[in-house]
Amino acid sequence: MKIYIIKQCDGSMLGKDSQWTDGTSAGQLFCTPHRDIALNQLLELNAKDIQLRADVVECEADRKGRPALLLEKEAANNNQYNAA
Secondary structure, eight states, X not given: OEEEEEEETTSOEEBTTSOEEOSSOGGGXXXXXXXXXXXXXXXXXXXXXXXXXXXXXXXXXXXXXXXHHHHHHXXXXXXXXXXX
16 A cells, blocks of 8 residues: 655655654654645645655555665664664
């Protein structure tokens, strides 16, 4: 299943509370299965901040509907800390 998130050029992602986050907690990210909803959210953000450089990103969802690519990144970070 494809879902859409909003990501800034610096790597931060939009959370459910409309605050920018580093994306370490995939369950707290804004995500939607509809691209038009994500685009509308991006337009609202751009209306508030005209200097915003963000884009709608398509990614796979896990069984719970969370962005799967971000969960893989989170698991890799945990493995890296455990190895040290």
